[in-house]
Amino acid sequence: MARAVRFDQYGGIEVLYVADVDVPAPARGEVLVAVRAASVNPGESAMRQGYLADLYPASFPSGQGSDLAGVVTQTGEESGTFAPGDEVLGWTDARTSHAQYVSVPVDHLIHKPANLSWEAAGSLYVVGATAYAAVRAVGAGPGDTVGVSGAAGGVGSVVVQLLRVRGAEVVGIASPANHAWLRAKGATPVEYGPGLAQRVREAAPSGLDAFIDTFGKDYLELAIDLGVAPERIDTIIAFEAAGRLGTKTEGSSAAASADVLSELAELVSSGRVEIPVAATYPLDRVREAYEELERRHTHGKIVLLP
Structure with missing residues (x-):
């Protein structure tokens, strides 16, 4: 038994x-x-x-x-x-x-x-595959600045690091308690709450090129208001809002393979991702x-x- x-x-x-x-x-x-x-x-x-x-x-x-x-x-x-x-x-x-x-x-x-x-x-599997699919969905790479909601959570923390591995700049939305960790990973932290849109604009004066939402529908609306194109926005949670706004909803099932898991395991074991x-x-x-x-x-x- x-x-x-x-x-x-x-x-x-x-x-x-x-x-x-x-x-x-x-x-x-x-x-x-x-x-x-x-x-x-x-x-x-x-x-x-x-x-x-x-x-x-x-x-x-x-x-x-x-x-x-x-x-x-x-x-x-x-x-x-x-x-x-x-x-x-x-x-x-x-x-x-x-x-x-x-x-x-x-x-x-x-x-x-x-x-x-x-x-x-x-x-590793759920957060890793979900983050991998989301980063791939928005086509992030060198020269891009990407906003991430829930940037210190289970999936968000991996999203931030995979974006940095790909050479993108990151504006990470999180509570102040997690700002030091985000800075250590090369992201620019921004506190959530009233006035968020203005703080994001100050953190990314040239604007955001893409947005990954790991927390909820309000962040999809924020991304649209900040001028991010719907095809470069991905959410892993706000499916109803995504259908209404025309954003992507790619998550773990889009990257469910042993090959992806092997790639993620190598990144973690080598210390490039925590x-x-x-x-x-x-x-x-x-x-x-x-x-x-x-x-x-x-x-x-x-x-x-x-």
Whole structure:
């Protein structure tokens, strides 16, 4: 038996619990991973609350979680290059990573670089793929100045760094507590709140060329008001507003591949990109992990350590 997060109905944090379940057996093309780290993400919170039920309905009892890093303990047939004892990172589409063991398709895994921490490895896929897709969507590169909302959050912090890797200048919207970190990453920080548009204009007197929103619809309207063309605006959250304003909505599914994950893992393991970790929790404290996540003011990732 193993421990795994479950919920039996849509609802708030109170519906989450940890159950004893059978250890899964890997099918053809899968391996069984003993999970060392698995981050929590806003999308999982939205699914559990039923906000995405039309798109991604749950079957109860439902598991939870996508990101994971751990050690291969068993292989199914056609397990590719993976063998018991291998350290791996990746993702599952079956909502099962918040558990001690999970069976994962081999094309959803890569070998973990030795110098990559478990916490960073278990947090990389969702924020990394989402940030990668958003940066690619707006075509950012040298000579561009890009605004980023939620610039110190889980996805936003990676967006900022990928933009800098590509040679773009960044205006990062975040609370003052995160301004020193943004400056250290080469971004120009701007405080959110009343008067934001004027502060952005002062930070980027030649204007913004693109905008990536990781927080909400008001920032799409801000980007339009600042003169950014809709085709160079991407949001990972404000889908209704994007449809109305004609902006892009590319996120993790647009960059869901082992090749992208390998590229991201190399950037992190080489020190060119950092995955900030705000807090870690044991599996039995999953409710506390989501309480912290849903405050929406953490700098970096919150990670379960099963």
